[in-house]
Amino acid sequence: MKNLLTLSALCVLFCGCGKNDTTPTTYVSGHLYETCGGAPVKNRGLYIYQLNAAIGTINTNILATGSTDSTDSTGYFKIPYGTKNPAARLELRLEGGNYAVIALPANLQIIDSLKVYLHSTCNIVVRLNVINPFTNLDTLYINDYRNPGENLKVAGPFLSDILYSANNYNILLPTYSANNTRMGYSLNLNTAVYKEFNAKPCIDNEVVVDIQ
Numbered sequence: 001m002k003n004l005l006t007l008s009a010l011c012v013l014f015c016g017c018g019k020n021d022t023t024p025t026t027y028v029s030g031h032l033y034e035t036c037g038g039a040p041v042k043n044r045g046l047y048i049y050q051l052n053a054a055i056g057t058i059n060t061n062i063l064a065t066g067s068t069d070s071t072d073s074t075g076y077f078k079i080p081y082g083t084k085n086p087a088a089r090l091e092l093r094l095e096g097g098n099y100a101v102i103a104l105p106a107n108l109q110i111i112d113s114l115k116v117y118l119h120s121t122c123n124i125v126v127r128l129n130v131i132n133p134f135t136n137l138d139t140l141y142i143n144d145y146r147n148p149g150e151n152l153k154v155a156g157p158f159l160s161d162i163l164y165s166a167n168n169y170n171i172l173l174p175t176y177s178a179n180n181t182r183m184g185y186s187l188n189l190n191t192a193v194y195k196e197f198n199a200k201p202c203i204d205n206e207v208v209v210d211i212q
Helices: 002-020
Strands: 026-033 045-055 058-063 076-081 090-094 100-104 111-117 121-130 139-144 150-155 162-170 180-187 193-198 204-211
Touching: 045 076, 045 100, 100 111, 139 162, 150 162, 180 204, 193 204
Parallel strands: 026 111, 121 204
Antiparallel strands: 026 076, 045 058, 045 090, 090 100, 121 162, 139 150, 139 180, 180 193
């Protein structure tokens, strides 16, 4: 009987420890920089936030389970995290506010060597690929990423060449997987055509527009 009681006590002790250990096993690590090619951001707090997480019948925003972390002298950080709703989007935010530097996948995974920026930018190079001949009676209307929200009007005939480059285009909220962006254009005010491309931070992103 004494041995049985001893075994029962040990079981309660170790099983209890296992149940209370809620430390997340997934984490996000990487470096935080001011801008592309810029200086590392030192001693800046970061945390992981989850949007529109459903708890019962109530939709609310919650902090993903885990902890915050501060960058070191090289801008490095490592944040363990978990989630109460794997379907809701996660964001890596600056401590002391709601400014997000990147959107993370909703499903739990270990993310290493992440590069994030306080101000994410890229260059967008728009190139025309003229398939059919056009004349000076034709006009191309195309999104102008040098002036967001505006269109560029181009008179024909058209050449297969670079139309323009939008340098230091601001990516409002980069995502871990892809920054899907749309290039819209129309010939002679006909039905608009849209082409999606991935605007990756800190590089030249070439968009080829077929004119036919």
